[in-house]
Amino acid sequence: MKQLAIIIAFLFFSNCYLFGQKYVLNNEKIIYSFQTNNGKVMTLCSDKTGKYIVYRFGTKENIELEFPKNKDKSSWNKFEYSYWLRGGGVENEGIDLNYVAFIIEKTKYVIYDTYFANGKKYEVGIRVINLSNNKIVKIIGNRKTQKGTLIDFRFDKSIKEGEELYD
Numbered sequence: 001m002k003q004l005a006i007i008i009a010f011l012f013f014s015n016c017y018l019f020g021q022k023y024v025l026n027n028e029k030i031i032y033s034f035q036t037n038n039g040k041v042m043t044l045c046s047d048k049t050g051k052y053i054v055y056r057f058g059t060k061e062n063i064e065l066e067f068p069k070n071k072d073k074s075s076w077n078k079f080e081y082s083y084w085l086r087g088g089g090v091e092n093e094g095i096d097l098n099y100v101a102f103i104i105e106k107t108k109y110v111i112y113d114t115y116f117a118n119g120k121k122y123e124v125g126i127r128v129i130n131l132s133n134n135k136i137v138k139i140i141g142n143r144k145t146q147k148g149t150l151i152d153f154r155f156d157k158s159i160k161e162g163e164e165l166y167d
Helices: 004-018 073-078
Strands: 027-036 041-049 053-058 063-067 081-085 095-103 107-117 121-130 135-146
Touching: 027 081, 027 121, 053 073
Parallel strands: none
Antiparallel strands: 027 041, 027 135, 041 053, 053 063, 081 095, 095 107, 107 121, 121 135
């Protein structure tokens, strides 16, 4: 009876692993992640040894987008970090804007983490910008599910520094 229970448990967890794709592989660490308001998950991960960086978006059953396909040193050059920081709180209309962007063909994906002191407005999410017609789809993230930070890219120059701000 005990052996049967062990076999059933093994089969159950094996199927969970086979049918559920992973947002974070065993050799990776999360740089930044959050769940969207519609239940999907965005992860920006790196290999624990710094070999590559990768973006994933989707559900456990279906990773809809993984970028880049080749996970190697060149992946770091495919992302760009930009930010703007103005302190001083509400009196100075303080802001802290952080963006990681990448382009696939004619679409730009912008992961954002922003704070506006006026109204104490925090937002996380993804902007999907069609570069042909400049139409923007905003995927809103749930800040309560946020893990990690984009701010470390200010000091860790592993990805290119950009100048474009998206707010």
